[in-house]
Each structure stands twice: as C-alpha cells, then as structure tokens.
Amino acid sequence: MKVLLLSAANSVHTLRWANAYAAKGCEVHLVTQHRPLEGYAREVKVHRLPHRAGLGYVMNGPQVKQLVALLRPDVVNAHYATGYGTLARWCDPVPVVLNVWGSDVHEFPEKSVLHRSWLLRNLLGVRLIVSTSEAMARQVRSLIDEALPVVVVPFGVDTERFKPAPDKPKDGPIIIGTVKTLMPVYGVDLLIKAFSKVEAVLKAPSIRLRIVGGGKERRRLEQMVREDHLADRVEFIGAVSHDRVPDELRELDIYVALSREESFGVAVVEAQACGIPVVVSDVGGLPEVVAAGESGMVVPAEDVEAAAEALRTLISDPELRERMGKAGRTRVQEHFEWDHCVDRMMTVLQDVFANKAIC
DSSP states (O other): OEEEEESOTTSHHHHHHHHHHHHTTOEEEEEESSOOOTTOOTTSEEEEOSOOHHHHHHHTHHHHHHHHHHHOOSEEEEESTTHHHHHGGGGTTSOEEEEOOSHHHHTGGGSOHHHHHHHHHHHHTSSEEEESSHHHHHHHHHHHTTOSOEEEOOOOBOTTTSOOOTTOOSSSOEEEEEEOOOOGGGTHHHHHHHHHHHHHHHOOTTEEEEEEOOSTTHHHHHHHHHHTTOTTTEEEEEOOOGGGHHHHHHTOSEEEEOOSOOSSOHHHHHHHHTTOOEEEESSTTHHHHSOBTTTEEEEOTTOHHHHHHHHHHHHHOHHHHHHHHHHHHHHHHHHOBHHHHHHHHHHHHHHHHTTOOOO
C-alpha cells in the first residue's frame, strides 16, 4: 500500500506514524510544510511544501494536487483537521483518512462561525475520521451529526522504551511530577497548589515536586512556587527531547495530570507504562486511559483539595503505589501497546483503500 502522509514533520507523533507505516511495508510519502525532525527512516520519502505558516495551508494546495497526481497514492492519511485537513481537500479522488488531534476540533470551531464552517468543510470532505479517544470522537460526532464514520485508535506507547526503573531505591525522597508543556490548559498551576496543600499538612522534607516541560507559563509558575515558599522543594527541569522522556518519568514516584482539557493523555499512558501510579482530572480522554482505583486516581477538574487528598493517600501508602504502578503497566500492555495501535491504524487505512465498510 502506498500512503501519502499529510502532516507536520516537526512532530514526534508524525515521525512515529511515518516510521511505523514504513516498518509495516508501506511506501510512505510524507508531505509537509514543516521542517522534519531527525529520526525518519530512510524509507520515508519527505516532500517539503514551499509555503510556510498559516497561509501555507491555502497556498500549498496546488502543490499537493500535483504530488497526488505524480505519486498516485492508494490512500491519504492527513493529521490535524484544520491545517493539513485543509490541504487534504486537494487530494481528490484519493480517499482521505483524517486523524484529529484535539484543539483542532475543540478550540478551533469555537473561535467564530467562519472557523466552524471551515472545519466542517474539512471534516465532511474525507472518507473517515480517526480519534485517539472516545471523548474526542463524541466531540467530532457532535460537529458532523454522524455524517461520517469516526473510529477510535489510541496513540500507543512502546513498552520496551517506556518501562519501570530496574533498581529504584525505596528509601529516597518521594518525587511527584509531570511532563507537560507549561500552558494553562494543562493545569500545572493546580498541581503546584495541590502540592502546597500536601506539604502544609505532611511537612515531610522527603517530598519533592519535579516539573518537566517548557512553555509560556514557566515564569508565572515559578513565581507561585516562590510565593508559597516551596523553592527548595520544587524543581523546574525545562523542555526535554522525547528520547529523554522515559528517563524523566522513571525519576517520579507519582505522576500528575490535572489538565483542564485533554483529548487523550499520551503522557499519562507513558507514565503508567513506566509503572508509575497516576492522579488525573476527569476531563476529555484522561479517564479513559486510567483505571480509577486500580492504576491511579481520577479527581474532579479544578478540585485542588481532591487532588491533594489523592496525593496524600499515595504518599502515605507505598504498597498502594506499587500495586497501582503494576496495574497501570499491565493496562498499557493490554490496551495501549504501540504495535497493536499501529496494526489497528493499518487496518483502517487498508479497509478505506479497499473501500470496505468500517464500524
């Protein structure tokens, strides 16, 4: 099968899909207006479009049409419904499978009537839509009124890369942390508030907070930490490459994601694959990736006290942390193993290519 992948080449998610399709024997052509990351398999042929940024999604249309005519792919897999979904309009008559990512179907249509109309045209112009979670699939269905099939294919995790630390000391400090871009939507400020409440009650010098990620919120979050007199307990690591994420996760004893909105929660899945118990908010796809009470705790969104209580419970019960950590890894291996998710996505593409009905 010849696949034309229409996506941002500077995203690690694109890199993983492109390399996975190539590993499965597909002829993969990545068409992109973004500078590629390092690490693409040599079998992946990258075609860089001439125009950049927002206008590129309109101006690059004729070039996409020419590439489709030249390459004659069996199927197009476009990622992100607004930008590359717009370029997918130029791929007719090749069938298009569109993967939605989150903000493209949650935030974009709320900007204006024009934005909503633009998105709907992109969604309704493809053969099939893929979502990473049931929550996001419901959002898409609410937009298109069941006009097209929407299937769920989670974004999986390589459990050979993301695995527990082999010899983590049990008498060291308890490290609570997160690995996220520092943006308001991800609720790192809520995590700091919850940690402050925990520290005020337990007053344990062996409890630490580790925040991995960069973003525009960092200065404000650092100010919060100073105002709560927690500077000696909280460490900001900054942004790290995806290759370093497994090692950063293995530094943690408890992973926290108190997002205000989250379409799937791949970082939570990666943390569970590393055998780490998690505390997450009950928004979007997060409750789907955590077995509440088994692999972690799910708390109400914006409820700092509930998050603090969940942290206090896990801090005070090492056996519970160990039990939840093991359950989380087992859950990931059963439901979110990368190879299984790739196989499911390959089946979707092959069925669309063969013009089969997909349930």
